[in-house]
Amino acid sequence: MNSFVSKTKVYLEIVKQLRDMIAADGLKSGDKIPSERELSERLNAGRSSVREALRSLELLGLIETRRGEGTFLRDFRGNQLVQLLSTFILQDEKAKNDVFETKVYIEMDCLKLAIQRMNQEKLLKLKQYLMKTEEFHDDEFFYRIIQAANNHLFLRIWVILKEFYNSLDPIPNRYDVNIQDYKYLLDALANKDEAALLSAYKKLRNLSVL
Amino acid sequence: MNSFVSKTKVYLEIVKQLRDMIAADGLKSGDKIPSERELSERLNAGRSSVREALRSLELLGLIETRRGEGTFLRDFRGNQLVQLLSTFILQDEKAKNDVFETKVYIEMDCLKLAIQRMNQEKLLKLKQYLMKTEEFHDDEFFYRIIQAANNHLFLRIWVILKEFYNSLDPIPNRYDVNIQDYKYLLDALANKDEAALLSAYKKLRNLSVL
DNA sequence: ATTTACTAGTGGTCAGACCACAAGTTGTCT
DNA sequence: AGACAACTTGTGGTCTGACCACTAGTAAAT
Structure with a gap:
């Protein structure tokens, strides 16, 4: 009317x-x-x-x-939406670098949160997952960590960033997987040592200074 | 067709x-x-x-x-979108808390970035803005800082979070504005002192431990 | 030169007509 | 009675044509 x-x-x-x-x-x-x-x-x-x-x-x-x-x-999950938006928003080169940077910072944030919120059980499972080196994947590893951070919003944002990052060509700041690095990370997480945790993370991502 | x-x-x-x-x-x-x-x-x-x-x-x-x-x-801002979405999702307390937490962590991330990327000129302008106490607003203050962080993606995410946060009812972890706290923050920013910066930020947001 | 009236182009909305598809209903044959 | 086919109904998907309201530019009148 x-x-x-x-x-x-x-x-x-x-x-x-x-x-x-x-x-x-x-x-x-x-x-x-x-x-x-x-x-x-x-x-x-x-x-x-x-x-x-x-x-x-x-x-x-x-x-x-x-x-x-x-x-x-519909069971709203927000995936589709952000995906759509990202195709409209993220175009230029600068944006690609931003994607990497943002992903890194959010991963660090979630690591800090995981220190407080990750229980022994999850930590153990993650360690076991790390041992099966054949099927190990960085995305899966961090997905679990960010889940443990227990912040749904961060999880959603991260998933989008991850997908977008992987779709970039060429992928900026590509890093090779070194299982040992991930072990250090888990140790620091177990010890609730934030400094060691971030240090291990930066090594893992080949980052010197942030 | x-x-x-x-x-x-x-x-x-x-x-x-x-x-x-x-x-x-x-x-x-x-x-x-x-x-x-x-x-x-x-x-x-x-x-x-x-x-x-x-x-x-x-x-x-x-x-x-x-x-x-x-x-x-249109210059995407996400305004009305957020309003719409917030009524469809974001019902439980947990989700609201996530919004606050995510906003805080991203603000801290951007503060760290701003240490490296904010030049003297912008810092000065921000100081001047702080002096006009009548029209001061926390959102505007951090908008400028996050602009200075020079990461468009963070800026976009933050704007959306800010609007989400402001649309919440009741607003969780509401904080009162204390100009002095912002001054400390700017000082730490000028001195490129990360520890002092984060400390000032937490005080400003009434946060003890994160 | 200024003001007025007109005109063309644009979005806003509605009504009606088909089509494609899914599910239930009916009818027929065995 | 049971199984299968045909029909009916209700749904979304799409197109077309018709108005209306508004804007901006143009032409005409002053």
Whole structure:
């Protein structure tokens, strides 16, 4: 409905209404939301406006549509979104270096957090993983550490950075894997020695000064 | 065009095309992109599909439309996006805490970077800004510092975090502004004293141990 | 030279028409 | 009764054409 005061665009209004509707009805991921035609009627809007709203939310990864079935709330993880944004945002060379730098700093942050939050069990598992040298991978190793840091936001950001970093060509500051370096890192983590931890990390990444 | 193999939805195809077009033509924020009708013709798609794509990008904050004028690339800030997302996600306390923690760690990272990269001139300007106590704001202060850190990615992430943080209710770990604390911070920055810098920062944020 | 009126172009919205697809319903044959 | 096929209904996906509201530039009138 656009006849009265509503200065905002219809599709934005619909986004709002949908949000309220979801909150009011306590809808959860997987739940179905009304069809486009029904929303169109209930909200006094054209179906095209409803679609503009739904497509926007879909691009954001908040809903999922299945032709012939309907539209459903989605388990939001943010992956898709950031991936999309990154393709728009990260273009120039400078940005590539920023990706590496940011990844490094966040890894160090998470190492510090892991000192406080990683328990013996996880540490042990990580050590065992390190021993299977055949299937070892730096990404997996740090994924576990950052999980242990117990900060979901950091984890999300890191995953994006990691994927982006790996997709770069050429990959800046490429480092070779040296298992011994990772062992030092784990030792420092076990001893809760922050200085040794960061030192081990920098060696592992071939970094002199930061 | 939908007649042949294209399995993906038209509006997603258009989003891609737009991205390529922007990259190919080297368009920057503020630049105008073709009208809906022209895109519709050039891409062999209906105008409604073009609109679905444009509205999606608009909700993401990547473009801006002005009725009667046209559609323009926008300097991405993520503002409205964050507001929208925060209502969809970020419900539990844990997530809110993560936002605060992540913001703090990134600010510390940028402080370290600023030690190396901030020149005297910027430092002076920041000092002058600090003196105008009436219009001082913590967000603005750190925005400048993180700019000085010269890592665009950190800046983008931080801006989003800042907005997330400010949109939270209640705001966790709220801190009161004490100008003197900021002065200490700037002194440490001028002296390139990392230990003193981080110490000053923690005091400023009312943090004991991290 | 200034102001006014007009015109073309743009986004905003709606309504209706198809199509493609999924799931249930009905009907028929065995 | 059971199995299979055909039909019906409801959904999203897309296109087209029609208005409206607004902007900016142009032409006309003063």
